[in-house]
Amino acid sequence: MKAHIVYDSAYGNTKAVAEAVARALKPLRAGAVSVTDFDPGNLAAEDLLVVGSPINGWRPTPKITQLLAQLGEGRLKGVNAAAFDTRVRFFIHGDAARKMTKLLKEGGANIIADPAPFYVRGTEGPLRNGELEKAASWAKSLATALERKATP
Ligand SMILES: Cc1cc2nc3c(=O)[nH]c(=O)nc-3n(C[C@H](O)[C@H](O)[C@H](O)COP(=O)(O)O)c2cc1C
Known part of the structure; x- marks a missing residue:
């Protein structure tokens, strides 16, 4: 079992979150990899698949949407998965993580x-204070969920 952290990122913020998630999931041989690679x-x-995207116009980026469409054609059966997004704190910011999860x-x-x-x-970041720590703690909750699943 391996963890794959797949992200898209224009300015490096989603990449930084993906890398923090991968670091926290090191025991699962996790690696953060760009959607293009x-x-x-x-x-x-x-396996565990974690998908991360910046919100672009209320939705995930086209590359991530394309990947999910491709994976949805039968490659996700039996795969454990979770999604995150990066966003600004607008009054109305839309959502990508929920759409990716769906x-x-x-x-x-x-x-x-x-x-x-x-x-x-802001559009180019940086991440707000504490977000990388929040990412590590979210990643640990993924590991806990997997452990619970493995011990019925
Ligand atoms: C074309 C474009 C559209 C965006 N649309 C949204 C949006 O709808 N909601 C939001 O919260 N942030 C939006 N943003 C801000 C991005 O979420 C922000 O740039 C991103 O989190 C930075 O991550 P990155 O460094 O990984 O690209 C948009 C940014 C760009 C460039």
Whole structure:
């Protein structure tokens, strides 16, 4: 069982969250990989797939949406999954993590955590204080959910 942290990122903030998640999931041989480098063929049943995207116009980026459409064609059965997004704190900011979670679930993945938002200070960031720590703690909740699943 392996953890794959797949992200898209224009300014590095979503990448930084993905790397913090991967660090916290090191015992699961986790690696953070850009959506452009991710090979869906590496995904096996029982693996953990974490998908991260900045919100772009109220939704995930086109590259992430394209990947999820591709994975939804039968590659997510038996895969454990969760999603996060990065966003600004607008009055109305939309959502990407919830949409990605829905697509992962529709594709057959087993969703092991609620969608998680992480906040940046402006379009280019940086991340708000404490967001990397929040990412590590969210990642640990994923590991706990997997452990619970493994011990019925
Ligand atoms: C074209 C564009 C559209 C965006 N739309 C939204 C949005 O709808 N809601 C939001 O909260 N942030 C929005 N943002 C801000 C991004 O969420 C922010 O740039 C991102 O979290 C930074 O992450 P990154 O460094 O990984 O790209 C938008 C940014 C861009 C460039």
